[in-house]
Amino acid sequence: MRAAGRKTVSRTKTAQGARLSLVPREAARNHDRAAVSRDVLDHHLGYFTRRFQVWVFQDFIRALSEIDIRPAQYSVLTVIGANPGLSQSDISQCLGIERARLVRMLDRLDRRGLTRRLESSRDRRSHALHLTREGEKLLRQAKTLAAQHEARLADKLGSDNHRIMLGILRQFRV
Amino acid sequence: MRAAGRKTVSRTKTAQGARLSLVPREAARNHDRAAVSRDVLDHHLGYFTRRFQVWVFQDFIRALSEIDIRPAQYSVLTVIGANPGLSQSDISQCLGIERARLVRMLDRLDRRGLTRRLESSRDRRSHALHLTREGEKLLRQAKTLAAQHEARLADKLGSDNHRIMLGILRQFRV
DNA sequence: TATTGTTATACTCTATAACTATA
DNA sequence: TATAGTTATAGAGTATAACAATA
Numbered sequence A, B: 001m002r003a004a005g006r007k008t009v010s011r012t013k014t015a016q017g018a019r020l021s022l023v024p025r026e027a028a029r030n031h032d033r034a035a036v037s038r039d040v041l042d043h044h045l046g047y048f049t050r051r052f053q054v055w056v057f058q059d060f061i062r063a064l065s066e067i068d069i070r071p072a073q074y075s076v077l078t079v080i081g082a083n084p085g086l087s088q089s090d091i092s093q094c095l096g097i098e099r100a101r102l103v104r105m106l107d108r109l110d111r112r113g114l115t116r117r118l119e120s121s122r123d124r125r126s127h128a129l130h131l132t133r134e135g136e137k138l139l140r141q142a143k144t145l146a147a148q149h150e151a152r153l154a155d156k157l158g159s160d161n162h163r164i165m166l167g168i169l170r171q172f173r174v
Numbered sequence C: 001t002a003t004t005g006t007t008a009t010a011c012t013c014t015a016t017a018a019c020t021a022t023a
Numbered sequence D: 001t002a003t004a005g006t007t008a009t010a011g012a013g014t015a016t017a018a019c020a021a022t023a
Helices: A005-014 A026-030 A033-040 A045-063 A071-082 A088-095 A099-111 A133-157 A159-170 B026-030 B033-040 B045-063 B071-082 B088-095 B099-111 B133-157 B159-170
Strands: A115-119 A127-131 B115-119 B127-131
Touching: A033 B071, A045 A071, A045 A133, A045 B045, A045 B071, A045 B133, A045 B159, A071 A088, A071 A099, A071 A127, A071 A133, A071 B033, A071 B045, A088 A099, A088 A127, A099 A115, A127 A133, A133 A159, A133 B045, A159 B045, A159 B159, B045 B071, B045 B133, B071 B088, B071 B099, B071 B127, B071 B133, B088 B099, B088 B127, B099 B115, B127 B133, B133 B159
Parallel strands: none
Antiparallel strands: A115 A127, B115 B127
């Protein structure tokens, strides 16, 4: 196509200091923009992990948008559903969500009629968290939708890769 | 109020059918808290990816704290360093950072004397982004620290797993 | 003294919309 | 009309500190 960009590109690769005023934005015009980042951040697992995680969450959010449940909410509902009676501190520790953050999240879930904070008869400081009937029903829908999302993810990633990553990350313990 | 807990607890893992009022948070007390989440979210790659990514970023931030560079800043500096003259839109697209977000980030980097927005002689709407001398120097330090972080990550993950994940995620294109 | 839930604050990041000056 | 940079706003998430009630 255009001949002009070639020098610029080779310049940037070799890190030679060509003059800005003479060869200004040619690089930008001719680059496959995605390739720019690929070159330079290629060894950085954190970078790829972040971009991957953002994609996964966006897909998850879309998948569960019809019931308006976000990833953090899903994890909280799931854990409460499987372990009714846990306290907020328990949830906080096992999911790595700040205690302070959980308060507002549970306020919201309570208001939506999905969860309840019952008194703990054993420690009057803490609450025993439960799902309401409606919360259980919604969680079942959520799990169905989440499974569809997971299938799409496995498809996009390749099911082998999906399995491999699960294996690696599951044993990665914070 | 206290009566409300009746059947709920019997659904827990240990499922001794204990009454909430009598043996209320026993589950929480006896659980390995981390194990609670592992059980229920076991098939969800997004969950593990998120927790992993948080760990990696925390380690990265700690690793570069002495030069006060965060992950997003690092990626921007790196890409500009390798491709001087790119516009803000270019960076925005290739790194997936919002145009609006980039403005304030570059304001800050400019104020710190690390980057400069030069005029583009080809499109007077856009800027040609460059590192200052000081920016290049800081980027070199950043890369050294980032490499140390990466080595620690490979060590924590196992170098085989590190390589495998890089391979999988690098080919995962948004 | 330490912990639980809570309130509050601040900062990062994401997602928009709208404005200006250019193209 | 569309795009580049900018401003503004709103919400999620993260990180703290502090406080009252309770352990």
